[in-house]
Amino acid sequence: MAFWDTVRLAFGTFRSNPLRSFLTLLGIVIGVTTVVAMMSLIEGLKNQVNNQLSDLGANCFQVQRLPFGQGELSAAQLARRPRFTYADLDAIRLQPSIEVAAAEDSKGGQKASTSERETRANVNVWAGTPGYFQTNAISIATGRPFTDTETVDGRRVAVIGADLADTLYPGMDPLGREFRILGRTFQVVGTLKRRGGFMGGGSQDNQAMIPLTTYAGIFGVRDLRISIQARSAEVLLRAQDEVTLLMRRRHGLKPDQADDFFIFSNASTTETFNNMSTAISAASFGVCLLSLLVGGIGILNIMLVAVTERTREIGIRKALGAKRYRILAQFALEAVVLSLVGGALGVGLGVGLSLLARWMIKLPTEVPLWSVAVSLGMSCGVGLLFGIYPAARAAKLDPVDAMRSE
Secondary structure: OHHHHHHHHHHHHHHHOHHHHHHHHHHHHHHHHHHHHHHHHHHHHHHHHHHHHHHHOOOEEEEEOOOOOOOOOOHHHHHOOOOOOHHHHHHHHOOOOEEEEEEEEEEEEEOOEOOOOEOOOOEEEEEEOOOHHHHOOOOEEEEOOOOHHHHHHOOOEEEEOHHHHHHHOOOOOOOOOEEEEOOEEEEEEEEEOOOOEOOOOOEOOOEEEEEHHHHHHHHOOOOOEEEEEEOOHHHHHHHHHHHHHHHHHHOOOOOOOOOOOEEEEHHHHHHHHHHHHHHHHHHHHHHHHHHHHHHHHHHHHHHHHHHHHOHHHHHHHHHOOOOHHHHHHHHHHHHHHHHHHHHHHHHHHHHHHHHHHHHHOOOOOOOOHHHHHHHHHHHHHHHHHHHHHHHHHHHOOOHHHHHHOO
């Protein structure tokens, strides 16, 4: 019964001056909101990355000239790296652990049009050689991929994404129909399964895939990348080693020189994302700790004020036989309850922001339960840490002096 009486008194303190109490708890609210919102974004992105990394294909990896991000290299150093060639592709295909290898390139910001409709300049054009669909685990919804013959002959055929099909051919079957990119006419031979966005970015369905030879005649080959499928999962690492040794030999690198190319796979992409999310999480918790510190100082202040305002009440209770530990527990619990109220408000705002981001800008947010538990636990800890001094001060009051207080 005493516990619930103390909780009731704590909420009474909050209700007696709600504006002061809310401003006191604002730091805790901001800190908890930051943690819950950022963790929901990271958790959602992590789940999406894990679900969509299969885009690279089973037992697959890719070798390219540039890494993700600049890293420790300058722009001039990256620009001097040799570009991959068709001869490199042919040499990679001869390695014993390689099942399939395909070259690819891409160009964004293109317009596609028919005689009746035109897209904005946001269509991504992807191109590849035979094997491109296999090494990238690209699934066809209707129709077929372009064939080896069409690739060799440089025919103007395309497999288009679901969004592009909806824009150019609403309510119609796009197979066999024609559209134009940069004045060149392409025939639709297939459509891709809908894939949605990736890592909160743009749609993966607003694209057209064409043979690399056709692409080269229109855009030129800017920066060839080679996607590779190993013969099995058991030889995947061996296949990566074979490609690494081959490319170092072809590029004339000495044993003490670093690779002038970059190999990535599902594992390396996951590692890169995890490193990024760890940094973001650390920054979020840093903001949270600063906000909780501010909120804790506010808790300390409001509880000292509460002790001063209720000095006479404390004196009467002690005169009637209340033990010091009961007074200590009462005020400490009040501080914890007030802090917990701030934590609960922060959790509510964080969840609300997460849902709003998912609805308005299609971010793949998912609120992890552990972030809610950690946030509420930290709130209680702050309340206890900063509330213990005012509680101890109240417990030490002399009952005679306290009852004389006005």
